[in-house]
Amino acid sequence: MKVLTSEISVQEANDLRENGAFILDVREQYEWDEKHIPGATLIPLGELASRVDELPDNQEIVVVCRSGNRSQTGRDILIEAGFDSVTSMAGGINQWISSGFEAVFGP
Numbered sequence: 001m002k003v004l005t006s007e008i009s010v011q012e013a014n015d016l017r018e019n020g021a022f023i024l025d026v027r028e029q030y031e032w033d034e035k036h037i038p039g040a041t042l043i044p045l046g047e048l049a050s051r052v053d054e055l056p057d058n059q060e061i062v063v064v065c066r067s068g069n070r071s072q073t074g075r076d077i078l079i080e081a082g083f084d085s086v087t088s089m090a091g092g093i094n095q096w097i098s099s100g101f102e103a104v105f106g107p
Contacts, residue, residue, distance in 0.1 A: 036103065
């Protein structure tokens with residue numbers, strides 16, 4: 001499995017998603033309930049270190065948040081936990097939506 005770059009664009013994230021990447025949303029539940037990427041999995045950043053066993057170790061992982069800051073922290077947590085195919089999506093869900101990509105609005 002290849003090592004992904006530390007941060008990718010929303011277009012690159014969508015390309016990875018369409019090719020089977022695991023989309024990990026590290027925002028809080030209330031943020032997820034407002035809007036999220038279809039097919040993404042929610043694990044709030046504060047719970048991530050204790051829940052890494054819920055993540056696939058044989059799939060590329062794209063970490064997303066609201067604006068791109070928490071996702072970088074989430075990426076770093078996963079790298080420290082031994083994941084090597086993980087990246088952060090620059091701009092977060094806000095950039096994703098403003099770029100016109102599909103989102104789920106509501107829980």
